[in-house]
Amino acid sequence: MGRWEPNTRERLARAALELFGERGYEQTTVAEIARRAGLTERTYFRHYADKREVLFGGAEALREAFTRAVAEAPASAAPIDVMAAGLVAIAAVFPERGTARQRHSVVGSHPELLERELIKRATLAAAVTEALRARGVPDHAAALAAEAGMAVFKVGYERWIAPAEQRELPDLLRESLSELKAVTAGG
Amino acid sequence: MGRWEPNTRERLARAALELFGERGYEQTTVAEIARRAGLTERTYFRHYADKREVLFGGAEALREAFTRAVAEAPASAAPIDVMAAGLVAIAAVFPERGTARQRHSVVGSHPELLERELIKRATLAAAVTEALRARGVPDHAAALAAEAGMAVFKVGYERWIAPAEQRELPDLLRESLSELKAVTAGG
Numbered sequence: 001m002g003r004w005e006p007n008t009r010e011r012l013a014r015a016a017l018e019l020f021g022e023r024g025y026e027q028t029t030v031a032e033i034a035r036r037a038g039l040t041e042r043t044y045f046r047h048y049a050d051k052r053e054v055l056f057g058g059a060e061a062l063r064e065a066f067t068r069a070v071a072e073a074p075a076s077a078a079p080i081d082v083m084a085a086g087l088v089a090i091a092a093v094f095p096e097r098g099t100a101r102q103r104h105s106v107v108g109s110h111p112e113l114l115e116r117e118l119i120k121r122a123t124l125a126a127a128v129t130e131a132l133r134a135r136g137v138p139d140h141a142a143a144l145a146a147e148a149g150m151a152v153f154k155v156g157y158e159r160w161i162a163p164a165e166q167r168e169l170p171d172l173l174r175e176s177l178s179e180l181k182a183v184t185a186g187g
Numbered sequence: 188m189g190r191w192e193p194n195t196r197e198r199l200a201r202a203a204l205e206l207f208g209e210r211g212y213e214q215t216t217v218a219e220i221a222r223r224a225g226l227t228e229r230t231y232f233r234h235y236a237d238k239r240e241v242l243f244g245g246a247e248a249l250r251e252a253f254t255r256a257v258a259e260a261p262a263s264a265a266p267i268d269v270m271a272a273g274l275v276a277i278a279a280v281f282p283e284r285g286t287a288r289q290r291h292s293v294v295g296s297h298p299e300l301l302e303r304e305l306i307k308r309a310t311l312a313a314a315v316t317e318a319l320r321a322r323g324v325p326d327h328a329a330a331l332a333a334e335a336g337m338a339v340f341k342v343g344y345e346r347w348i349a350p351a352e353q354r355e356l357p358d359l360l361r362e363s364l365s366e367l368k369a370v371t372a373g374g
Contacts, residue, residue: 078373111306118305119298140342144367147338155330180331184371186265 009047009057011037016054017099020106025113052116055103058093059120063127065089070131079137083149084177086128090153091169101161125150152176196234196244198224203241204286207293212300239303242290245282246307250314252276257318266324270336271364273315277340278356288348312337339363 015036019028030051034044048054069089073082094100107113125146132142156176160169202223206215217238221231235241256276260269281287294300312333319329343363347356 080371080373114309115302115306118309119302122301122305140346140363140366141370143342143345144338144363145370147341148335148367148371151331151334151338154334155327158330159327176327176331179327180335181371183328183332184267184335184368186267 008037008039008043012039012044012047013054013057014099016051017102017106021102025106025110052113055107055113056116056120058095059124061093062090063124065093066124067127067131070128071134073135075135079132079141079145080148080177080181082132082135082137083128083145083152084174086149087153087156087173087177088170091173094169097161097169100157104161121150121154148180152180155179195224195226195230199226199231199234200241200244201286204289204293208289212293212297239300242294242300243303243307245280246311248280249277250311252280253311254314254318257315258321260322262322266319266328266332267335267364267368269319269322269324270315270332270339271361273336274340274343274360274364275357278360281356284348287344291345291348308337308341335367339367342366 012033016028016033019032019036028051030044031041033051033054034041037044044054048057066086066089069086070082073085077085095103107117128146128149129142132145133139137145152173153176156169156173159165159172159176160167165172199220203215203220206219206223215238217231218228220238220241221228224231231241235244253273253276256273257269260272264272282290294304315333315336316329319332320326324332339360340363343356343360346352346359346363347354352359
């Protein structure tokens with residue numbers, strides 16, 4: 001304990017998911033998470049503000065990956081193609097499917113976790129809207145493209161973690177985007 | 188106090204908005220809201236579970252209006268046209284713009300209120316997805332159409348309550364839907 005270790009955040013996150021799975025989210029304390037990871041409670045709080053936050057450690061990386069892809073897309077790309085590039089970029093920073101499934105199951109069964117998840121998603125949508133505006137996309141088109149991107153992400157992601165699903169996240173995101181195009185063109 | 192009065196819920200909601208505007212959300216108690224409405228605290232809790240909930244009294248009506256419009260749309264209507272009908276239906280159950288602006292300002296400045304707002308919106312999206320499935324729309328198309336409808340709603344609604352905006356909500360929702368179609372077709 002206390003010695004330097006790489007990936008402290010990831011170790012804490014993994015320990016937390018294990019314990020939430022074994023004992024339930026409510027029944028697990030921060031001290032237990034730290035102990036399972038071979039770290040101290042103080043170290044935990046250097047990395048995460050509270051017990052909830054350990055489940056949302058990836059949100060920052062997600063936002064960075066998405067907004068960087070938006071900023072770096074070719075100047076000529078239409079907003080929806082910029083979204084497609086952003087979705088592919090975030091697929092690359094996702095944990096493996098088993099971990100994502102565990103996490104989803106914990107978050108989905110606790111309203112306070114679901115609330116934080118929705119806040120993170122809204123924050124991501126706002127950051128993507130901003131990144132689109134910075135490319136010169138008009139305000140409403142930027143907001144709609146970002147929200148459409150979030151919709152595609154949500155549906156593709158939920159499909160990816162569904163039981164028995166075998167296909168990979170980038171494929172499912174691309175497929176969801178095609179389906180959204182088909183749905184919106186259908187009127 | 189205590190005598191029968193029509194629109195008890197609406198009176199409490201109006202009193203709450205007034206007080207939140209005058210004193211701030213944190214500084215207002217349920218007892219004060221009830222008093223301002225000329226009612227008792229007990230009556231308040233017969234209508235709303237807590238202080239937050241008084242700001243979300245319209246969520247149920249919104250869901251009913253949206254899902255009813257989805258269920259009643261012509262069998263031949265494409266999912267996106269069904270969404271359009273749902274959006275027009277919810278525009279009809281909205282409060283007047285001044286009230287919506289006051290409410291938005293309170294909700295936007297308190298994370299706990301924003302969290303509840305996002306939960307209500309996710310619940311609405313799930314109900315609309317379900318209503319589309321009940322029409323025979325396949326799962327993913329239903330989820331994407333519902334989420335696209337939410338995106339259109341969010342952008343159109345925020346436009347409606349923006350300072351100096353003069354146009355009416357149904358027009359702005361229709362315009363947002365056209366913009367979403369343009370955005371998703373643009374790739």
